[in-house]
Amino acid sequence: MISIESRKAFRAAPFLAVLSALVFALPVFAEPVGRVLALSGAAQVQSAAGGLRPLAQGAVVERGDTLMTGVDGNLQVRFVDDALLMVRPNSRIRVDDYRAEGSTLHSVLSLIAGGIRTLTGRIGKARRDAYVLNTPTATIGVRGTDYELRWCQGDCPAGSADGLYLGVTGGGIVARNDAGEFDLKTHEYGLIRNKQAALEKLDCPPEALTGVACVAGGGTPPDAEPPVAESKDEYRVGEDREPNGLKSPLSRGTSCGSQSDFGCR
Numbered sequence: 001m002i003s004i005e006s007r008k009a010f011r012a013a014p015f016l017a018v019l020s021a022l023v024f025a026l027p028v029f030a031e032p033v034g035r036v037l038a039l040s041g042a043a044q045v046q047s048a049a050g051g052l053r054p055l056a057q058g059a060v061v062e063r064g065d066t067l068m069t070g071v072d073g074n075l076q077v078r079f080v081d082d083a084l085l086m087v088r089p090n091s092r093i094r095v096d097d098y099r100a101e102g103s104t105l106h107s108v109l110s111l112i113a114g115g116i117r118t119l120t121g122r123i124g125k126a127r128r129d130a131y132v133l134n135t136p137t138a139t140i141g142v143r144g145t146d147y148e149l150r151w152c153q154g155d156c157p158a159g160s161a162d163g164l165y166l167g168v169t170g171g172g173i174v175a176r177n178d179a180g181e182f183d184l185k186t187h188e189y190g191l192i193r194n195k196q197a198a199l200e201k202l203d204c205p206p207e208a209l210t211g212v213a214c215v216a217g218g219g220t221p222p223d224a225e226p227p228v229a230e231s232k233d234e235y236r237v238g239e240d241r242e243p244n245g246l247k248s249p250l251s252r253g254t255s256c257g258s259q260s261d262f263g264c265r
Contacts, residue, residue: 031062031063032060032061032062032080033061033062033063033079033080033095033098033099033100034060034061034077034078034079034080034085034095034098035058035059035060035061035077035078036055036056036057036058036059036060036061036075036076036077037057037076037077037078037084038057038074038075038076039055039056039057039073039074039075039076040072040073040074041069041070041071041072041073041074041089042069042070042071042072042073043055043067043068043069043070043073043075043087044068045059045061045065045066045067045068046065046066046068047062047064047065048062048063048064048065055067055075061077061079061095062095063095063097063098064094064095064096065094065095066092066093066094066095066112067087067091067092067093067094067095068091068092069087069088069089069090069091069092069114070089070090071089071090072089073087073089073090073091074086074087074088074089075087079098079100079107079121080098080100081100081105081107081121081122081123082121082122083107083118083119083120083121083122083123083124084118084119084121085109085116085117085118086116086117086118087114087115087116088114088115088116088117088150089114090113090114090155091111091113091114091115091116092111092112092113092114093109093110093111093112093114093116094109094110094112095109096108096109096110096134100121100122100123105122105123105126105127105130106123106127106130107123107124107130107131107132108132108133108134109132109133109134110133110134110135111133111134111135111136111149111151112136113151113153114150114151115148115149115150115151115165115208115209116148116149116150117146117147117148117149118133118145118146118147118148119145119146120142120144120145120146120171124142124144124145125144128141128142128143128144129141133149135149135151135164136151136164136195137151137163137164137177137192137193137194137195137197138164138175138176138177138182138192138195138199139175139176139177140166140173140174140175141173141174141175141176142171142172142173142174143171143172143173143174144171145168145170145171145172145173146168146169146170146171147166147167147168147169147171147173147184148166148167148168148169148209149164149165149166149167150164150165150208150209151163151164151165152164152165152208156207156208157207157208157211159207160206160207160208161191161193162193163191163192163193163194163197164191164192164193165189165190165191165206165208165209166184166189166190166191166192166199167184167188167189167190167205167206167209168184168185168186168187168188168189169186169187170186171186172184172185172186175190175192175199177192177195177196177197178195178196179195179196179197179198179199180198182198182199184199188201189201189202189204189205189206189209190202191206202214
C-alpha cells in the first residue's frame with residue numbers, strides 16, 4: 001500500500017517539474033554590462049528574449065542585447081571594463097557576451113548592420129585573445145585599439161563599394177576570414193568585400209568612414225582644415241574630428257577618467 005507521504009510526493013512531482021523547467025528557461029543573458037553615455041535621435045534595444053525597449057541616456061545595456069539606431073540615431077555606450085562603443089545611424093550591433101569579473105575577461109560583439117567606432121577597455125588591453133568582434137565579412141581581434149568599422153550594402157556614400165570598411169586611429173587590429181589573416185596599424189585603412197576576399201589596403205581614409213572624399217594618392221583634401229590636437233584617450237561629447245582633421249559623423253563619448261562602474265554621465 002502506498003503511504004500518505006508517497007501519494008503527496010507523487011502529486012507534487014508535476015508541479016516541481018514545471019517549476020524546474022521555468023527556472024532553467026529564464027534568460028541567462030540578462031546581466032548589466034554597460035550604460036548609455038550619450039544618445040541623439042532614435043535608438044532602441046532588443047533583448048535576448050526578443051523584447052524591445054527604448055534607449056535613453058543612463059540606460060543599462062545587458063548581455064544579449066542588440067543595440068539599434070535609426071536614420072538619425074547616434075549612440076555611445078561605456079562598458080564595465082571602460083571600453084567605449086559609438087554606434088552610427090542605421091546600425092545594429094549585438095552584445096553576444098561580455099564579462100569583466102576579476103580574472104574572467106571576455107568580450108564578444110557582432111556587427112549586424114551599419115558601423116561603429118570603439119576604444120577598447122581592460123579586456124582588449126589585458127586579454128587580447130578574449131576580445132572578438134564578428135562582422136559579415138571577417139572576425140576582428142585587437143591589440144589595444146581605437147578603431148572604426150562600417151558594413152556597406154548600398155547604403156554608403158556614392159561611389160563606395162559594398163563590403164566592410166576598416167580604419168585604425170590607434171593601436172592595431174587583425175581581421176580574419178576565409179582568405180586569411182590581415183593586419184591594420186595606426187592610420188591604416190582597408191576594405192574587405194566579402195568573407196572570401198582578402199583585405200585591400202586603401203591610400204587614405206575612405207568616405208564611408210569619414211564623410212569626406214578621399215584624395216587619390218593619400219593625404220587630406222586640399223580644403224581640409226588643419227589637424228586638431230587631442231589629448232590621449234580623451235573622448236568628449238560634441239568633438240567630431242579625427243586626429244588628421246577630417247570630420248567624422250561619430251561624436252565622441254564622455255570622458256569617465258578612471259571610473260570603472262560604468263556610471264559616468
